[in-house]
Amino acid sequence: MSTSTTFPSAVAAYFGGVKSALLSVFSLVLMGTYIGMGALAHDVGVSSGWLALSTVLVWAAPAQLIMISALGTGGPLFEVALAVTLSATRLFPMVVALLPLLRGPGTRLRDMLLPTHFTSISMWVESLRLLPAIAPEHRIAFCNGLSCGYMGTAVTFGFAGYYLAAGLPPLLAGVLLFLTPMSFFLSTVSNARMMIDRLALAFGLVLGPLLAYWGVQLDLLWTGIIGGGLAYAVHRVREATQ
Amino acid sequence: MKAAVVEFGPYLILVLVGFLPNEVWRVVGLLTARGLNEDSELVILSRTVATALLAGVIAKLILFSTGELASIPILVRVGAAVCAFAAFLSLRRSVCAGVIAGELALLLGGFFFVH
Numbered sequence: 001m002s003t004s005t006t007f008p009s010a011v012a013a014y015f016g017g018v019k020s021a022l023l024s025v026f027s028l029v030l031m032g033t034y035i036g037m038g039a040l041a042h043d044v045g046v047s048s049g050w051l052a053l054s055t056v057l058v059w060a061a062p063a064q065l066i067m068i069s070a071l072g073t074g075g076p077l078f079e080v081a082l083a084v085t086l087s088a089t090r091l092f093p094m095v096v097a098l099l100p101l102l103r104g105p106g107t108r109l110r111d112m113l114l115p116t117h118f119t120s121i122s123m124w125v126e127s128l129r130l131l132p133a134i135a136p137e138h139r140i141a142f143c144n145g146l147s148c149g150y151m152g153t154a155v156t157f158g159f160a161g162y163y164l165a166a167g168l169p170p171l172l173a174g175v176l177l178f179l180t181p182m183s184f185f186l187s188t189v190s191n192a193r194m195m196i197d198r199l200a201l202a203f204g205l206v207l208g209p210l211l212a213y214w215g216v217q218l219d220l221l222w223t224g225i226i227g228g229g230l231a232y233a234v235h236r237v238r239e240a241t242q
Numbered sequence: 243m244k245a246a247v248v249e250f251g252p253y254l255i256l257v258l259v260g261f262l263p264n265e266v267w268r269v270v271g272l273l274t275a276r277g278l279n280e281d282s283e284l285v286i287l288s289r290t291v292a293t294a295l296l297a298g299v300i301a302k303l304i305l306f307s308t309g310e311l312a313s314i315p316i317l318v319r320v321g322a323a324v325c326a327f328a329a330f331l332s333l334r335r336s337v338c339a340g341v342i343a344g345e346l347a348l349l350l351g352g353f354f355f356v357h
Contacts, residue, residue: 028338043309050252057261062296067260069299072308077259083295085263090292093285095271109272116272117265165310171352173310178322178348179341181303185323186330186340188296196286200293208298209305220298227294232287 006135013138017145020130026122027153029183033061034154036179037068038161043177044072048162052155059151060120062087065180066220083220094124101127102143104136111140118147121191196235203227318351 007013021027034055041051046068058064063084070080095116102115123146130146131139165173192198204227211219304319311319326344333339 025338029341032338032341040309046252050256053253054256054260057256058264060264062292062299063260063264065303066299067256069303069308071255077255081259081263084260085266087292087295087299088264088267089288090267091264092267092271093288095268096275096285099272099275103275112272116268119268119271170310170313171349171356174307174312174314174352175345175349177307177309177311178304178314178319178345181300182323182326182341182344183337184296185300185304186326186337186344188293188300189327189330190335190337192293196290197293200290201297204294204297205301207294208301211298212302212306220295220302223298224291224295227298228287228291231290231294235286235290 004135005133005138007138007142010138010141013134013141014145014148017142017147018149019145020126020142021146021149022153024122024126026126026150029187030122030150030153031157032179032183034157035161035164035176036181036183037061037064038158038163039165039173039176040065040068040072040180041158042162042165044068046071048159051158051162055154055158056151059118060088060091061154062184065184079218079221082218083224086221086224091119094121095119098124098127101131102139104139107140115140115143115147118144118151120150121187122150123147125191195238196231199234200228200231203230314348314352315355318348318355321351322348 005016007016037055038048038051041048051068054064054067058067066083066087067080070083098115098119099112102112123143126146127143131143134142161176161179165176168176188201192201204223207223207227208220211222216222304323305316307314307316307319322344325347326340329343330336330340333343
């Protein structure tokens, strides 16, 4: 690419990535999400260190949300693990789409390990937008910097939410807890640009509470399979009739 | 803290039900990074299942709230979510504006309900 951004060194590319992360709108969304996640973790009764470690190890807010809220309601661990893995399936196509952008002629598998672990919604959206304009040899360093910027923001504001929730009056603590469903709801709506994704979102919003209300076992799994399957079926029927 | 968490230890739980089931898809993606594209049917189906599941979690958090959020009436919570969505749509699909509008609506509604 003729107009690609080059950096004097890999370290400079890394910090270029950190800067891009801190200046992007996703930092604001992450702040809100992780203040809410911190409040939820406090509510469930895990430690703040556990929350920080889970942010670094899991690094996928939906999976983290499923895990923490399920631990709070005392669901069976097998079901929690299944729900987490089902929510994480979307990471697979994201990794598959991202790695070709990062891979150069001399790239080793181990250079890909960190970007693979870092793959999550915000990092993926920004990487796909920014990486094509960056010189190929600096893309991995830039991508790692971008991810560390996001992860640092998430860990910091997770602590903030955790300790804010501990000291706030009930109404404000409730408002903090509301940040998690709100920021997830709107960023999912915002990402759902195609009809099939909007249908899946709508089916999930209706089925999740219904199946839970009826006391269905593994309600979240069935919400995903039935809601997602229905949306996919509608998409196939529409395609076939067009 | 629930019994299962105490029994197994929170950090072991984190690795077994959080880290490993989540990370496995990244590793599978790394190992098969060639051969599949974003438009393949399997990729589309896995995306819709993931989206519906996440939507279910969101709706349950709003309708069957726990902790301090549960002390705010369900009608106020649902109303605030509707406000957030309306603000998001009318303010150039801004996630930040929508979240702020939803939080303000919840704060006002909660305040008036308590008093």
